Amino acid sequence: MKVTTLFKEFFDSEKSSGIALIACTLASLFLANSTFGDSYQHLFQIKLGSHSIGHWINDGLMTIFFLLIGLELEREIYQGELSNIKNAMLPIFAAVGGIVFPAGLYLLFNYGTLTQSGAGIPMATDIAFALGILSLLGNRVPIMLKIFLTALAVIDDLGAIIIIAIFYTKTLILTNLFIALGIFALLLVFNRLKVRNLIPYLIGGVIMWYFMLNSGIHATITGVLLAFAIPFGNGDKNSTSYILQHFLHKPVAFIILPLFALANTAIVFSGNIQETLAENYSIGILMGLIVGKPLGIFILSFAAVALGFCKLPPGLTWKSIFGVGLLAGIGFTMSIFITLLAFEDEIIINNAKLVILISSLIAGGLGFLVLKQTLKADLLKS
Incomplete structure (x- = not known):
């Protein structure tokens, strides 16, 4: 299958961004819990004009991140996996399952409570982290698996953007x-x-x-709208869309997302972790990301194939689909982003961020192990 240079760039920048995000998150956690903790957290509250630095990052720079996501979605629709309706149905069904099931599991534990507004938290996938984990498996990963995860995650994020616009x-x-x-x-x-x-x-x-x-x-919606206003043309290297997308890869991967991580993972470890994990919203996030994501993606993908809406592409197996579903449970950037919109209580926000990190770590670890075994078995069969 032909893979565009721009897709390779996108995949490489996202997997590199995952490494940068891990480094920034660890640095942020360390600083927040050190003797410099108060000064570090205050840094993002400093006013620049009418808004704080943290606000400029979350509402300003993240708009550029969504612009890149929009440009990638546009390319997928015109030239990529989503350009053929038969091929598009599998990641679309998978994304819908990956949105509905996690939200349903969260509401199962939180419906009618003050924290039910957090249902959007486990819905989205962090593309950078998910592709970063997938890249650790090396050349054994079929290109169709990379394309499926990318298309799934992009549609997933589009769903999250729509949910932000409607419900937040x-x-x-x-x-x-x-x-x-x-x-x-x-x-x-x-x-x-x-x-x-x-x-x-x-x-x-x-x-x-x-x-x-x-x-x-939310202002970040502007990024997606702008992406679809920018001319795509024939999508070649001279097209306006291609030029902008190519230009944005590295700034987003190595400046914007790391800054977001630094600004939003300054989590102070205080209180009893067991009590935190026992909260209804914590259980909802854990269940949504670790259980809801893989089940929703697997069940709706299976249903789409069984009902004849699409076929399982060459190189993909149901075990690998389940493994990708686990990787999609890495919420991180988008989950933290929605947390900031869903809650106002600083304690709940802090605790929810911690649970997102724990859930994403578990989902990523399980996804890596499942895919490692699955791809190894497929390699031996071939």
């Missing part, structure tokens, strides 16, 4: 929203007029971000 919008200022959507419509007109210069889109994107930020809907 507390107040809505229609005037600002309509202005933001009007700018988006103008950028689509530029696209139709075949305006290829990036500058009008980037300027329009910044203005759209400002009004979206002040509309009540």
